[in-house]
Amino acid sequence: MSFALPSAEVAADFKDALQDLKINSRPEISNLTIIAKENTEHAQAISRELENHIRSTRPEWKLPALYVLDSIVKNVGTPYTVYLGRNLYRTFMDAYTLMDMPTRKAMEGLLKTWKQPVPESMDTRPVFPSEVTRDIENALIKYRTVAIQQQALSQKQALHAVPARPMPATPWRNTPTPPQSTSRYTPSNDPRVRQAIPQQYGAQIPPTSTPPAQFPPGTNFQDRGASIDLDKLNSDIEKLISSARSEWALNPSDTGIQQKLKALFDLQTILKHQQLPPEQIRQIQDQVIQLSPAPAPSAPTSTSVPNSIPSFPSVLQQSATPVQPSSTPFSLSQFLAQNLPQQQPSSTPVSLPQILRQSVTPAQGSSTPVPAPPVYRPSVQPAPTPSNPPSLAQLLQQFGPAATPAAPTPVPAPPPPMSLAQLFSQPTATANPAGGADWLLNALRSQNLLGANNGTSVPPAPAPMSVSSIFPSTDPVDRSWSSSVRIENDVELTTASITKKSRPNLIAKLYEALPNQCATCGRRFETSAKGKEMKTRHMDWHFKVKDPDAAKRGVHRSWYINEREWIEFREQDDAAPAQASNGASDASGMLGVAKKETKDQYIHVPTDAALVHAPCPICQEKFEPQWLVDANDFVWMDAIKVNDKIYHATCWEEYSRGGGVGGGGGRNTPDSVLGKRKAEVSTNGLFKKTRAD
Amino acid sequence: MTTLPGLSLSAPQESLPQVPVSRTQDLPAGSEYRFEVPFSRSLGVKLLSGTAELFGTELAPHTKDPYTFSGIKAAIYTWHGCRLELSGETESEYTAEETQMMSYANAHFALENVRERAKASGQMGPRVLVVGPENAGKTSVVRILTAYAVKAGRQPVVVNLDPRQGMLSVPGSLTATTFASIVDVEEGWGSSPISGPSPVPVKMPLVYHYGLASPEEGKTFRPLVTRMALAVTSRLEEDAEAKTAGCIIDTPGAISHGKGGVYENIQHIISEFSVNVLLVLGSERLYSDMSRKFSNSPSEEPVSVIKLDKSGGCVDRDEPYMKQLRQSQIRAYFFGHGVNTLSPHTHWEDYSSVHIFKIVEEAKNTNRSFLPGDDDDGFASTTIYERVQPSPMIQNSLLAVTNADPNDKQEAIRDSSIMGYVYVADVEESKHKIRLLAPLSGRVPPHAMVLGSFPEDVADLVG
Ligand SMILES: Nc1ncnc2c1ncn2[C@@H]1O[C@H](COP(=O)(O)OP(=O)(O)OP(=O)(O)O)[C@@H](O)[C@H]1O
């Protein structure tokens, strides 16, 4: 038995070699690729090393490292594609946000090739599964949209002749001069960004040139209750934004207006790029109505459309009518919170943060989290590191009035407001599902633009309308789930209860309660940690069953299982945690045979790279993965795990009996299971022997 | 007998090339797109935005490849509104604003309440029986309830007692299956296990062979129901997940006809499966009969009898369509469906190694009086089957391979679940050899094989 180097050692070597990679050097990259190729049993450790390096190395050295990644996945393929694919979203997005434009373009070029098969390869699958790349693409779109918004905003600001923003006393990051600090801001000034948008959409659109996935305006969400008009809602928000902007122009030092503006922008972004369930849209709509100044008592509420929302006063009117005393810090969330109880008496209240949280999970599938949900934590609050991406907040700060503690806050003792940031800074960091705009929201949160750390206006303790009353902060993980499923189900088993009453809110249990949808098959998951975990396993499963060679291998239908086997069979959910798959424990659901024969024991193919490639320590033969229907997974038959080593079950048996009894003879035959059906497995006499062997 | 094009071993029918015409279809919330696609055509459907479900199973959002439908009459419903992209041709299509989905969803939520209580108390979840006349939408409702239950994380056992349309098996079979994974959108209920990975998780059916078209004609229906009920009840008792979810039973329209107000088969199913929820679809008269009979019988556990309206989308399916449906199910058993092509095997057997038991039909056997579940009563074993020698007569027919030994009592053969089916591809009378198409290679075990009159022969399954 030859023992390979331990993973740690190989990984360390790889890391050393990586450290030297500072330019896009062919020989070095191929050298690293060769190391990876020759050590596939340490793929996991190597992948981790590579990811760490990309994350932690200086921005200008990241691109060469990404080329190493690219070279490895293309030239070596699995298992690297699996390991690197898991965190690709994070690896990519972390780096992307720090890059200058040319580097971003190069990264986009890489991404493009990952959506395609390896050139000249027999394998027709894309380098990375489309779920992985699609998420990144979606994030890129959002990223650039935000940048453009900021650009537009800054232009408008210029038009409105807002006093130039004083240079902040302290740089927004307190690190010493970052390598690319100037280029960071290019997105908002670079005219190319604008062009990139349609282009990017084009790339995202499936070949049939369908429009970007959004609810067709007007046709959707026309539920039986209040009608929802997305266009209207969007234009209403637009109006609110422009009025808030004018307001701000008049009171540039008012952080409250700034906060409001920020909240509105977030809302707008979300509405544009996420598909929200109608119920939530309706609630947003309601909140937006609340936000706009109340129309005069004689306002045209008696329109012909009974459920239509009241029309908004003109922008001019609005700007002339401050929404609140301008000195009061003000946030959308505050409004949301205030309005919650009376707004939704019967169903669960939904607040903006909740909507944000849910919407960053692709509720309707406009974007998909990657298999391993990336948790994007740009930095630790007090000391931002160079890996901080420019966030919406930062961009805002550029031209916003300085929201520094130094800014005068002439608020006498305002009722403690809740800001978005405050809500964000609740323990949502872990609660946030991955994918979509998650990175952006996290970035916003981490920048604490809105008061939590930068203003005197925000008390440390939650405001009267306590956040925690909406989300018990003890368990951030299950919040959105539990809040949605707590919709009361009052349907009784009677004809009247079932057929006479419509309960559209219950449908949320089938949809909104499970906002995290698999883009491949449509299955839904909770946003809880458990849901995320399940989805990760589920995506792994999809990945595993993509078998381009299936046709060649002559797949055939299997015989059906018999009664006893069926009764004892337990369904295996691909998303459920792998069972104790040790053959000896018999917990693996093996076809209901009361006592498995040694050679029928199996284990799920291990994910640990070291184990995958290790031969049976007794006979030195390698294990061959094979698909086992009943396990719904690739398995090694005739295998047993003992003390972290995997043996042939038959070898182990022979060995542990001192080589006495044989039994490692024949392999499985198709009907061996049937052949084992014996009278003694019968429990109640029902299942008499129906076949004599 | 007509020959189905494309049914040959060498070239299993591929889905037709996509007609490039594609169009978008916007559905407002609460409406459904109803469509019929003949077997000769195919329709591609993509969900561009919003949410959509086909008989309760959600379509994945903007998948790369469209869902492909052929030989189907169905509806895509949306709770939230959606935009679909359609490509290919339909025989008929329209959008309906009036559906029964709210009731059907409510039925699911009512069952969920029962399941919650069952879970809390460790009791068995609801045992649901769906009855109603032909084409009332029974199977569709069972699919919706199953799909919603799965979505809610349940694992219901779904029982098909309608031999005319197979569930995860061929027509003529009766099955019981625990559903824990997503129901296939394109292919009815999905697929039973195959030897390779499947992109949609396979289901594990327990299969019995009935071999006749209607439960009212044979004398094996009720004993089989008894047998299946025992197996299902055992599973429900032992499998905690299934126990909470309970079972959902689909039935053929024939048992709901009620000759002279008598519903022997319904009565039998209710007592064998301990049914406690009876969904009556699309018939006032049946509902009234059912309520009278079952809702307040003092002796047994009360049955909740619930009347559901028939969906306006239900279409009558004529015999030519049903026949094509049967043949496509048989074909799919051996050759797979869509892109999941399977490779069955043919091989020659001696006459002497196949043991064929032909179901004796009613006309030849006038004795109708048997008691439900009388497995080992005094009837002569020969009344169920007659043994037949292979002969050119049986060419093109389907044989059910039981788990029973040819020497077992006939009741044991009748009650045996089956391993699968073989198809008689060829009979060489002169050489006393028979060529069998089997799903997999290797010899077919020398078990008792049952030959019924249903489904009818399929010509040229093997080229
Ligand atoms: N809402 C609908 N829109 C369009 N087609 C539908 C709808 N509901 C059911 N169908 C179709 O109508 C036909 C009859 O429905 P289904 O098979 O559910 O009825 P059934 O009561 O089970 O019939 P049978 O008695 O033959 O078993 C099927 O082809 C089904 O797909």
Ligand SMILES: [Mg+2]
């Ligand atoms: Mg039916």
Ligand SMILES: [Zn+2]
């Ligand atoms: Zn999936």
Ligand SMILES: [Zn+2]
């Ligand atoms: Zn060995």
